[in-house]
Every structure is written in structure tokens, then in C-alpha cells.
Amino acid sequence: MSWWPVLLLGGGAYLCKVVGLVVIGGRPLPTRVQSCLALIPAAMLSALIVANTVTLGQQLVIDARLPGVLAAALAAWRRWPFPVVVAIGAGVTALVRLAAP
Amino acid sequence: MTDVPRGKAVVTASLALGVAVGLIGISFGVLAVANDLSLAQTCVMSVFVFTGASQFAFVGVIATGGSAAAAVGSGLLLAARNGVYGLALAPVLQGPLGRRLLAAQFVIDESTAMATAQPDQPAQARAFWWSGLSIFVLWNAGTVIGALAGRALSDPAALGLDAAFPAGFVVLIGPHLRNRAGRQAAVLAALVVLVTTPFLRPGVPILVAALAILVGLRTPAPEPSQEPGPPVEAGEPGDRGEQQA
Numbered sequence: 001m002s003w004w005p006v007l008l009l010g011g012g013a014y015l016c017k018v019v020g021l022v023v024i025g026g027r028p029l030p031t032r033v034q035s036c037l038a039l040i041p042a043a044m045l046s047a048l049i050v051a052n053t054v055t056l057g058q059q060l061v062i063d064a065r066l067p068g069v070l071a072a073a074l075a076a077w078r079r080w081p082f083p084v085v086v087a088i089g090a091g092v093t094a095l096v097r098l099a100a101p
Numbered sequence: 102m103t104d105v106p107r108g109k110a111v112v113t114a115s116l117a118l119g120v121a122v123g124l125i126g127i128s129f130g131v132l133a134v135a136n137d138l139s140l141a142q143t144c145v146m147s148v149f150v151f152t153g154a155s156q157f158a159f160v161g162v163i164a165t166g167g168s169a170a171a172a173v174g175s176g177l178l179l180a181a182r183n184g185v186y187g188l189a190l191a192p193v194l195q196g197p198l199g200r201r202l203l204a205a206q207f208v209i210d211e212s213t214a215m216a217t218a219q220p221d222q223p224a225q226a227r228a229f230w231w232s233g234l235s236i237f238v239l240w241n242a243g244t245v246i247g248a249l250a251g252r253a254l255s256d257p258a259a260l261g262l263d264a265a266f267p268a269g270f271v272v273l274i275g276p277h278l279r280n281r282a283g284r285q286a287a288v289l290a291a292l293v294v295l296v297t298t299p300f301l302r303p304g305v306p307i308l309v310a311a312l313a314i315l316v317g318l319r320t321p322a323p324e325p326s327q328e329p330g331p332p333v334e335a336g337e338p339g340d341r342g343e344q345q346a
Contacts, residue, residue: 010149020187089268093261
């Protein structure tokens with residue numbers, strides 16, 4: 001991994017914070033813009049979940065990741081702690097790979 | 102957690118929040134070094150990006166075979182949320198420009214939530230700094246520990262670490278599915294990824310899926326759960342997990 005993506009993300013993330021806090025300051029954005037911005041995490045995290053669970057390169061695949069993520073979703077829904085949920089996701093996937101390589 | 106701590110409880114809560122976030126920092130460190138980031142790059146990222154969902158997204162896109170550009174794009178889209186929090190915190194964090202520029206780095210979900218729950222400006226500023234600094238220190242400590250431990254792993258796939266990303270994202274998305282618009286955006290984004298994956302380069306479908314935020318145009322005003330000032334829950338910095346702090 002080269003350094004430029006790391007530094008670009010660092011600079012860009014800081015810029016987002018500064019623009020809100022220091023540049024725009026107390027002036028509120030239009031309501032519709034705020035509504036859309038508030039949906040970024042829901043959209044992006046959902047996309048990341050699907051991409052990291054059932055895709056590999058440009059292919060849709062169902063493999064050991066899917067049962068792992070479903071188990072993790074159950075644990076998350078039960079409000080288990082973050083590290084535990086992650087360990088369940090990885091652990092179930094690892095077990096399925098062991099059982100059905 | 103529904104009760105946001107006030108007064109002296111703010112310090113205790115900030116430290117507890119920091120410890121919980123530090124554990125998530127360990128997960129980040131392990132996953133980052135398992136996906137082609139060096140120890141130094143992993144640590145630099147936690148110091149300078151310091152918004153966990155963006156960091157996990159970046160590494161998650163790399164893990165699916167996406168390009169570095171797509172990884173940066175996903176990370177930045179998630180980082181844009183902190184700009185909205187900055188708007189809400191601007192009246193709280195007055196003072197010299199230098200101090201405000203420093204404060205900006207600590208504008209994340211948890212510090213925003215802790216600050217906006219306080220009754221007056223001095224208490225808000227205090228809660229912001231305590232939670233922001235506590236999380237900053239422990240998130241970075243966790244990252245170092247995780248990255249060092251992760252370097253010792255020989256076969257990440259055998260341990261199911263590729264499934265650790267979506268598992269973590271499942272926790273993070275929880276609070277964002279509590280309102281109708283959030284659920285619609287999530288479903289739409291998932292469909293976009295499924296439909297476009299065969300036709301686009303890896304990582305790009307995730308960026309295209311960001312168009313799902315346009316369902317917000319139909320929402321006249323933000324619902325209470327969408328206001329800048331999320332519930333205080335321990336997640337990695339920049340987003341929310343579900344565990345008690």
C-alpha cells in the first residue's frame with residue numbers, strides 16, 4: 001500500500017471536520033441537504049456490508065462469509081459488544097471454512 | 102445507553118467510552134495490517150483520520166479488491182458526516198482560531214453526543230474535550246496493540262478475518278436503521294451494490310451506492326434520530342457501536 005491514499009484520507013477527513021466547525025460555523029445547511037447527509041452512514045455501511053459479504057472482485061459469490069455475517073447480525077441485534085460481534089463473525093466464518101473447505 | 106451523563110459523571114463516562122473505543126481500535130489495527138497496510142500506515146491513519154467508520158471503510162474496500170481511490174472515496178463520504186456535527190458544535194467551541202482548528206480533529210459521533218447533551222455552554226465544551234481526548238488517546242493505543250498483534254497472524258482468511266469487516270459494519274449500521282429513511286437508504290444501497298458489481302470495477306459500486314442518500318430529499322425535516330447529536334453509545338471514533346459505555 002502506498003502512502004498517498006492514507007494521507008489523502010487523513011487530510012480529507014480533517015477538512016470535513018474543519019469545514020463544518022470553523023468555515024461554515026453556526027450557519028445551518030438547508031433541511032433537505034441535512035436530511036441527505038444524515039443518510040450517508042446508512043447507505044455506505046449497507047453497501048460495505050453487501051460488498052464485503054457476497055462479492056469477490058466483480059462476482060457475486062456465496063461462501064463462508066455469509067453465515068459468519070448472519071451470526072454477527074444476530075449478535076449485534078442482541079446488542080453484544082462490538083469486539084464480540086466481530087469475533088463471532090470471523091469465528092463462524094473460520095469454522096465453516098474448516099468444516100467445508 | 103439512553104441516559105447521557107452530566108456533571109462529574111462526564112469524566113467517568115468519557116474514560117469508559119475511551120476504553121470501549123480502544124477495544125475497537127484493536128480490531129481496526131488487526132484488520133488493517135491484515136490488508137496490506139504497514140504498521141506505520143495503520144497508526145498514522147488512526148491519528149490523522151480519527152473517524153473509525155471511515156477507517157474501516159477504507160480497509161474494507163481494499164479487502165474486496167477495490168482500488169485505493171475507491172477506498173479513499175468511501176472513507177471520505179463517511180467522513181462528511183463529521184462536517185455536519187461541526188455545524189452543531191460551532192456555537193459550543195468558540196475561542197481562538199488555533200484552538201478551534203485543534204478541536205476540529207475531535208469532532209466525532211461520541212464527542213458530539215456527549216457535548217450536545219449538556220445543559221450549558223461551559224459544560225458542553227468540557228464534555229467535548231474530555232470525551233474527544235479520552236477517545237483519541239485510547240483509540241490510538243488500541244490501534245498500535247492491534248497492529249502489532251495482527252502482524253503475527255500468518256493466514257487471515259483461515260481466521261475468517263475477511264468476514265470481520267461486514268460483522269463490524271453490522272454493528273455500526275444499527276443506530277442508523279431506527280428511522281424509515283435510514284432503512285430505505287440502506288436497502289437501496291444494498292441493491293445498487295448487488296446489481297452493479299458485475300459491471301463495475303471493485304470498490305466503485307460502493308461509491309455509486311452513496312446515491313441512495315437522495316431518498317433524504319423526500320424527507321422534509323430531519324427526524325429526531327437524524328439530528329447532529331447522536332445517542333451516546335460506544336463505537337469506534339466516528340461511529341457508534343452498541344455496547345454500554
